[in-house]
Amino acid sequence: MIAKFAPQLINLFATLILLLSFAMISQRRIVTLINLFMIQGAALVAASFLLGYVTHQPDLYVSGALTLVLKVIFIPWMLHRVIRKLNVRWDVETLLNVPTTMLVGIGLVILAFSLALPVSRLSDALAGGSLGIALACILLSFMMMITRSKAVPQVIGFLSMENGLIFAATAVTSGMPMIVEFGIALDVLVGVLILGVFMFQICEKFDTLDIHNLEALKED
């Protein structure tokens, strides 16, 4: 009976993820940002479990589990720890004010859909239609990375881009080969660790996480 609603459910999750990306773009407080990111991860996990259940692919459970551990539990915890350590609570000014960001974001979504439409039309996977949404998520988080001027939000944008990718992998192609999944997970893990270290170092060098300090190297 779930199988009957599966497509709608998948699309529901997809829309949820897209919604969350928009929320992240518009969000200013770092803590909330992290929570939103966590929810997005959760939605991702749910989607992959559902797909795994419907298509009877154990791989998807595994990848879902990986995502759960990394994106829902570990990374948010670490980020919270970082901002507590470095007590950066606020991320007041974005380079682009929120309404404009939203407008541009909508434009991106349209672009993404129009790109994905021909592809998903000939997609036979369960949720081929969600390719567009995944692409939209990627572009949105890309823009978020551009507009945010502090380190932590940038990292979150980076990670939510990963979310978009994973979602694409899960929903569109019902899971990459296992070994690749593991590799990706490993890279993400290490990457996040390194980023964490860097954030500490940046803080001790500049005693702020504002990236405006990182503009010394340029063509003068």
Next chain:
Amino acid sequence: MNPLLFVLGVPLLGGVVLALTGHRGYARDVNVGFSLLTFLASCVLTAQVINNGPQLLWHDQFYIDPLNVFLVTLTAFVSLTTAIFSRPYMRIEQDHGKMTPPRMRLYHSMYQLFSFTMLLGFTTNNLGIIWVAMEAATLTTVLLVSVYRTTASLEAAWKYFILCGVGIAQALFGTILLYMAAEKVLGPEHATLLWTNLNDIKGQLDPTIITLAFVFLLIGYGTKIGMVPLHSWLPDAHAEGPTPVSAVLSGLLLNVAMYAVLRCKVLTDGALESNMAGQLMMGFGLLSVTVAAFFLSRQKDVKRMFSYSSIEHMGMITFAFGMGGPVANFAGLLHMTVHSLVKSAIFFTVGHATQKAGTQVMSEIRGLIKVNPNVGWGLMLSVMAILGMPPFGVFASEFLILTTAMRQQPWAAPFLFLGLGIAFASILVRVLPMVFGDTTLKPLAHPPALIPVFVHLALALVLGLFIPPYLNGWYVQAASMLGG
């Protein structure tokens, strides 16, 4: 027991070992030892491939063919020479207090792991694993670039990480699309990312998806190639890291990314009837050559300048592969080889020069030829080589590229002319006073290791005058496999 096991295992093991003992005094020699073993193993592997032809290993997960085997050898070789070079260099850095034992440990183990990731990227048959290897290479090199812990190096590393991370993410999306296309042909259960299988079915892959996929792959890996305008991270990362790292970054890492793009281009050309991939690459190539040339004309920092020259040469290579055809592909491969040889040689000499002068600012480096004629002539000759002066190999490839372009893509010729001309003018005008004239420098405590420089130059010279038949055989096979 396949030598590939050693090719991949030795550096991995080395990374682990050095992670424990890298701070010791003998670690430098251990480092060289591991690189040497890797190089030997790769030579054996090469011999096997020469004799037995391409081979698929370990559930088809690894694939050695003419295209990547000589890149493997090249990588192993250059990382060996770089290791040799970095022995005295890092020692001096330690004396200057720039490196501490823990940092030395990080440096050595990351050095080995870095070469491991590159070799993995070359040898694997799985496009997903290529992606993983590229990401891993980014991570290791990020640590290497930031090893000095100065604000500058930190900034460079951060930019490097973020920009390349984002770029790589695009590449992953491209890979997913590729997988999706494969799934459409083979069905969910036999879906695969193995390049060989994809290559067999490339004719049936869906053009729409492949087009989209290639764009993302090109943008993604192109960021690591340093194609303008995705290059912004490159000069910072190359200029701020330790010189050996700059050498391998310029000499090797760019090749890996280029290799990944090539593999994808083969599939794309198979899937599409249009030459979309080629045109995109030509466009990016020309843009890189021209813009990089103009950047070159305003450099003050020597390592920064040569990293821009790397961008320019990568542009040439991209353009060559974009043109396609046997001659252009041959030229591109040749250019990849000689560029990594010569560019790393340049960075070696530049490393010594900067250590002597205590600065990377070119206006303060003078009269190398007086202090140490070998360093001076080494820099002079390798710069002449990189500027495309015969009889060095760079000239051979540029000769083929330009002459082919003049007939196949006449519209591109003026841009190449402009780019090469300006690059020549701007590099030479900076280097001449560095080499000649009266000096301001003092000799160093430890004798510089100049063997690598002259070995590289000798090889580049040989490639310009006489390409050994078997190497030529590789090139020709690889070029034909790239098709176009």
Next chain:
Amino acid sequence: MTPFLHPATWVHLDWVLVVVVAWLLIGLLGVLALRRFRFVAIVLFPIGAFFSLLLLGVSLSAVFSAPETAILPLGLPQLPFHLRLDSLSAFFLLLIGGVSAGVSTFAAGYFRQGEGTPPGLICLEYHVFLASIALVVMADDAYLFMVVWETMALSSFFLVMANHRIPEIRNAGYLYMLVAHIGALGILLCFGLLQANTGDYTFANMRQQHLTPFWGSVAFVLAIFGFGAKAGLLPLHAWLPEAHPAAPSPFSALMSGVMLKIALYGILRVSFDLLQEHIWWWGVLLMGVGLATALFGVVFSTVQVEMKRLLAYSSIENIGLICAGFGLSLLFLAYGMKALSALALTAAMYHMLAHAFFKSLLFCSTGAVMHATGERSLGKLGGLMRYMPWVAWPTLIGVLACAGLPPFGGFIAEWLLLQSFLFTTGLPSSFLDMLVPVMAALIALIAALSGYTMVKYFGVIFLGQPREENLAHAHDAGPWERMGMMWLVVGCVVLGLFPNQIIALIDPATQLLAGAGLAHTLADSGWLLVPVSVERASYAPAIFLLGVLASIGLAFLLVRKLYHGRMRRVPPWDCGYPWQTARMQDTAEGFGQPIRQIFEPFFRMQRQLPSAFDAQPSYKVTVEDPLWYWLYLPIARLVERVSRIVGLLQQGRIAVYLMYSFITLIVVLLAVKR
């Protein structure tokens, strides 16, 4: 085709290769004996000169033999080095051998201790240079050609930089290398067109290709650009007056005497040989550029105040004249007038030979003067004839030849050139018919001006009173230097007196390029040089010289017999003005002053006139090349401006960088979207 170095079929080409290899070995020996100065100077250079003689001998017989080809087992896999020795190459080898024999001998005595680069290295660069130019003229495929061409550029660059302590010399070397490389790129693209996408770079293949008029013209223009940059054609001449003074004198001699000719060889090879169909305006273009260059060069050389710069500009002039000859010949060829084309070509090639000899002679003499006095500025020389006769008298010969006076080589070349211009009628286009006499007039003017320059050169350096005290103990040239200069003098005289024999050497080349030659008309005319027919024109330098000498002797004898030879030495009268000093003679500036006034618009002058109230009134005038300000500096400024704009791309802000990637992604996606 002959197998490479196969003893059974041991042909000229193998001998030439032997010479090349020998030169390379000498160079290596030089490096091994890096600082052993005596050894390098007294042993290695003379050996090199010996091999030059060998080359001369070989090429003398190779000129008349059929083309020989060989393939070296080097180069790119699909493209081994092809060598071909045809009559044109042989002619140039002859030139190389003849000049370098003299110059190497001179160099043996020239190089002194402790001048920047160690002597062994100079020896290497010098002989690598010789070897590479010998290979350039024999190269039979584009790759080998470019390799040796650039090797030539590279070795000559290092030779120019020999004394790299001096910043001016570094700048000169830089400029030289830059122009050379830009030119090389042009040549490269030209070859890219000629191979016509066959991927086969041999000249044999290029001769087969038939380009469309458009692409043919593009190739031609590229060739003129590329080789012109090396030859110093307007407006790419700027490196020449900088690089020639910078280099050590024997090498300036080679550069001006030989290297410029090699560039002209390139023009000949491409535009006459490789490009099969010719278009009339190519000739006009080449003629125009050539004459402009010549006029520019000679006008500037008259106002120079520095020995070697003066000679460098005069080289520009001669190159221009030669190119004018090429142009005329090409014009005739385009209209199928083979005989006239051959005449013009012969004139140009004769001029090449003559210029090679007298100009290297003059450069050698400046070298000797600079060693003796340590002065390179004309203003500080004078009266050296008394102190260094061994330099002065050979220089006088060179000066007369350079001024294009009978009975020396320069005159014959100009004579032939004027003949070929004069008998130009019946060209299809009346416009061209009108053009040609004007060109002839220009040539006459240029020749006369070069006479002016040479009088200035010789007079200011060797005649009059010494303008500085220290000149009084200027030492004369050493034995090696004397030998070298004597050899070159012999060359000038032979070129002047035996035109028919020399033209017989040129004839096969013109047969090859223009499909006709003068030999048949000359064969039966004995001592007379008869280009077309005796009624048309004739000239017999030997008889001419005999006539002059005879009447000199006669006059002398008669004067002595009928009168007496009494003579008294007194201080000069000078209209009864007793208080003369050396400073009252014309300076170099003074001698050039009328030309400065007449050709004012050519120059970019800064005058500093003394005012009536100066304590020490001083007059200063500097003449500059306006092209610097019209062409070179603007280009440099443009590049600078663009690069400043480009630099704005890299402002260090990571968000902006991400934006670039983002926009690129979007743009490309939109581009490929269908």
Next chain:
Amino acid sequence: MSWLGAFSQLLALVMALVMAPLLTGWVNQWRARLQNKSAPGLLQPYRMLHKLFNKESVMAERASALYRTAPYIIFSCMLLACAIIPTLSTDLPLSPAADAIALVGLFALARVFISLAAMDVGTAFGTLGARREMLVGFLAEPALLMVLFCASMITRSTSLTAIVETLAHRELAIYPSFLLAGVAFTMVSLAENARVPVDNPDTHLELTMIHESMILEYSARHLALLEWAASLKLFAYSCAGLAIFFPWGVAEANSPLALLLALPVLMVKLAIGGFLLALVETLSAKMRIFRVPEFLGTAFLLAVLGLLVNVLLGVG
């Protein structure tokens, strides 16, 4: 070559040597007359030469061998020039050895040597003269060459004898180009022979002199040779002009009678020419040295125009 040819060649030489000073004397005499001065005798130049040859030579102490040989070289150059210009007959064995271009070359050779000699002593006047002489020369030479080319374009030959033959023996035709060429030639020969308005042969007014300031330091036999050479030059120029523009009466191969007739004809022509020269010199005033380039430039342009007119009318 025939004996008659050899004879006529010899005759031409001897006559040149003998008649050149006479022509100079003739011109000087007429100039004096026209300027209401008491005229010197017609043989004055001979007397002067004889006297100079007798004198002891006074040589500047700094003078080099070049300085001493120069007069002989210049003299023989002029002699050779006279030998190849068909004065009496066009049957000159020497003339194939040097054509019109070589003739100009000869004059240039002489000019270069006299300038070098002038610079050799290293006096202020010497170098000044040398510079001015070369200044005159570099414009006069090409002009002269162009004048000769006008003729040779018509006759399709640069050999002087051939030119004169063709001009003399083709039926009378008017060549407009000769008008331009003639004017140009007159101007050039005025300049080349150091005549007013370009130079003044008998002034030692420092600032204006050209030729005189070069031979200032010469004396005795050397001076004599130079003076003789100067009059030879005048003779050569006049003969060349006459031969090209008024070629009638010049004898040709193996016609002894014509040869006999040629001499008086030439005399008459020279007499008239000399008178005209004196007239021109009297009527015109010496110009500033820096007007000279304009003067000669005009001559050059006129000559080139002559060439173009030839091309335009398609003669030859």
